[in-house]
Amino acid sequence: MSEIDLVDGNLALKEIQKLDGHTDRVWSLAWNPAAGAGGLPPTLASCSGDKTARIWQQGPSGSWNCTAVLEDAHNRTVRSCAWSPCGKLLATGSFDATTAIWQQIGGDFECVATLEGHENEVKGVAWNSSGSFLATCSRDKSVWIWEMQPGNEFDCAAVLHGHTQDVKMVQWHPHFDVLVSVSYDNSIRIWLEDGDLNGWSCVQTLGETSSGHSSTVWALSFSSGGDRMVTCSDDLTLKIWDTTNNPSEDGSC
Numbered sequence: 348m349s350e351i352d353l354v355d356g357n358l359a360l361k362e363i364q365k366l367d368g369h370t371d372r373v374w375s376l377a378w379n380p381a382a383g384a385g386g387l388p389p390t391l392a393s394c395s396g397d398k399t400a401r402i403w404q405q406g407p408s409g410s411w412n413c414t415a416v417l418e419d420a421h422n423r424t425v426r427s428c429a430w431s432p433c434g435k436l437l438a439t440g441s442f443d444a445t446t447a448i449w450q451q452i453g454g455d456f457e458c459v460a461t462l463e464g465h466e467n468e469v470k471g472v473a474w475n476s477s478g479s480f481l482a483t484c485s486r487d488k489s490v491w492i493w494e495m496q497p498g499n500e501f502d503c504a505a506v507l508h509g510h511t512q513d514v515k516m517v518q519w520h521p522h523f524d525v526l527v528s529v530s531y532d533n534s535i536r537i538w539l540e541d542g543d544l545n546g547w548s549c550v551q552t553l554g555e556t557s558s559g560h561s562s563t564v565w566a567l568s569f570s571s572g573g574d575r576m577v578t579c580s581d582d583l584t585l586k587i588w589d590t591t592n593n594p595s596e597d598g599s600c
Contacts, residue, residue, distance in 0.1 A: 381434025
């Protein structure tokens with residue numbers, strides 16, 4: 348399908364292939380952002396309750412095939428996955444409380460780092476736009492920020508506390524090092540690095556008292572320009588937020 352006429356509503360989705368391989372629930376998916384560069388074909392990562400992640404690539408004929416099974420790094424469900432912006436590293440977060448970093452070396456994917464620190468299930472992983480920071484969130488109510496060092500080493504830059512229930516998802520602003528987390532405690536928190544204090548702090552909390560959600564907030568997504576953010580909740584609503592306001596002011600929904 349070369350053209351999609353959204354104005355006239357002529358959008359038709361057609362299944363082109365079913366990908367089988369996982370033996371338990373598939374939790375998350377992530378497209379490799381580097382596809383098309385350097386001859387890399389369209390590439391997709393998936394993760395599952397079968398304790399594995401899988402790499403899928405589209406071949407010259409147009410069909411998709413599993414090219415790698417990433418296993419033995421986790422001993423429980425792999426809940427989330429995310430490619431670094433350059434597409435060379437894949438992070439997987441697991442219910443075993445660890446995050447694994449994978450890299451393709453010599454044609455095979457290898458676990459080059461295991462990030463430990465969370466006390467309970469890792470629910471989400473997210474890279475910032477430069478790939479210098481990786482955020483992870485957990486059922487232990489915390490958000491961790493990991494700073495990438497040479498040689499695929501990761502240092503814990505901050506442990507962020509504030510949520511009172513498990514944190515469902517984290518995501519970075521597409522252009523700035525602004526991190527947003529959403530939680531079972533019904534709130535949305537915005538985090539910034541404080542240069543004066545050499546740490547990270549919550550600069551805004553969006554909850555019921557600020558036109559927020561009245562039940563669990565499950566996910567968020569930024570627009571490509573970063574001027575809008577959408578959140579979804581158990582309260583049966585989606586909320587679209589204007590992110591151009593000063594973080595010290597009340598959020599605008």
